[in-house]
Amino acid sequence: MVTASTSRAMKALSFRIVMWLFTLMTVIPFGLLLLTSLKSKKDLFRGAFVLPETPHFENYVSAWVDGHFGIYFWNSIIVVIPVVAVSVVLGLMTGFAFAFLSFPFKRLTFAVLTIGMMVPTEAFIIPLYYQMRFLGLLNSYAAMILPQIAMSVPFATLFMSLAMQQLPKEVLEAAMLDGAPRGMILRRVIIPLLKPAISSLGLFLFIWTWNEFLIPLVLVNDDVYRTMPLGMLFFQGRYTVNTPVLTAGAVLVIAPIIVIYLIFQRKFIEGLTAGATK
Structure with a gap:
C-alpha cells in the first residue's frame, strides 16, 4: 500500500x-x-565527444583578432548600455504614471502599448530604414540604439507598472501622508523596493539587445559598427571551413549573456517571484 x-x-x-x-x-x-x-581540425575527425589532445586556446585569439570580434564586442557594449539604461529609467517613470496616476486615455494608451509589443520587427523594418536614411543615421550607433530604446520602453513600462502595483499600499500611503512629492516617492520609496524587479528588467533588456540581429543587419553595413550577432554571420562566411574558430566565435557571443545572468541570478529570481508570496 x-x-x-x-x-x-x-x-x-x-x-x-x-x-x-x-x-x-x-x-x-x-x-x-x-x-x-578548443579542438584543432584534426581533433574534429576523432568524434564530437572526444577530448582534444591539447586545448587550442589560439582559436579564441584568431576569432578575436582575425574575425574582428574585438571590434564587434565593444560595438555591442556601446549599444547595450544606453539601450538598457535609458529604457529602465523611462520604464520606471512611465510605469509609475500607469500604476498610480490618472490621465486622459490611460486605458487606451495602455492597450496601444500592449498591442505594439506584438508587432514583429519585420513588419516595420523597411519604414524604419527609410526613416533612418531620411535622418542621416544609417551606419551609426544611433541607428541601432534609438530603435531598440523605442522597442524596449513599452515592455519596460508594462513590466514596471505591474511590479509597482504589487507593492504594499501602506508604504505608499504613508509617504503621501507625509507630504512627499511624487518624484521623491519614486526615488526614495519605490525604487529601493523594486531593486529585484529592476534587475530582472535590466537582464531581459540586456539579453534582447545583445541578441538583436535584424536591426543591425538592415541599418548597418559598415564593419566598424557591426555588433557580435551580426559579425558572427559575416565571420561564418569567411571561416566556414575552420569549425573550431567558428565555434570559438559563437562562445564569445554567448559568454557575456551567461556571465551577466550568473551575476544577477539571485535578483532575477527574486524579481520574477516577488508577487507570488504577497
Whole structure:
C-alpha cells in the first residue's frame, strides 16, 4: 500500500528527474560548443565527444583578432548600455504614471502599448530604414540604439507598472501622508523596493539587445559598427571551413549573456517571484 508520504516522495523524485533532463538538454549543446572551440581540425575527425589532445586556446585569439570580434564586442557594449539604461529609467517613470496616476486615455494608451509589443520587427523594418536614411543615421550607433530604446520602453513600462502595483499600499500611503512629492516617492520609496524587479528588467533588456540581429543587419553595413550577432554571420562566411574558430566565435557571443545572468541570478529570481508570496 502506497502511503501519502511515499506518494509525495515519488512525485518529488519525478519532478527532479524532469528538471535534470531539461538541464541536460540545455547544458550539453553548450558543452559541445565549448569543447569544439578548443579542438584543432584534426581533433574534429576523432568524434564530437572526444577530448582534444591539447586545448587550442589560439582559436579564441584568431576569432578575436582575425574575425574582428574585438571590434564587434565593444560595438555591442556601446549599444547595450544606453539601450538598457535609458529604457529602465523611462520604464520606471512611465510605469509609475500607469500604476498610480490618472490621465486622459490611460486605458487606451495602455492597450496601444500592449498591442505594439506584438508587432514583429519585420513588419516595420523597411519604414524604419527609410526613416533612418531620411535622418542621416544609417551606419551609426544611433541607428541601432534609438530603435531598440523605442522597442524596449513599452515592455519596460508594462513590466514596471505591474511590479509597482504589487507593492504594499501602506508604504505608499504613508509617504503621501507625509507630504512627499511624487518624484521623491519614486526615488526614495519605490525604487529601493523594486531593486529585484529592476534587475530582472535590466537582464531581459540586456539579453534582447545583445541578441538583436535584424536591426543591425538592415541599418548597418559598415564593419566598424557591426555588433557580435551580426559579425558572427559575416565571420561564418569567411571561416566556414575552420569549425573550431567558428565555434570559438559563437562562445564569445554567448559568454557575456551567461556571465551577466550568473551575476544577477539571485535578483532575477527574486524579481520574477516577488508577487507570488504577497
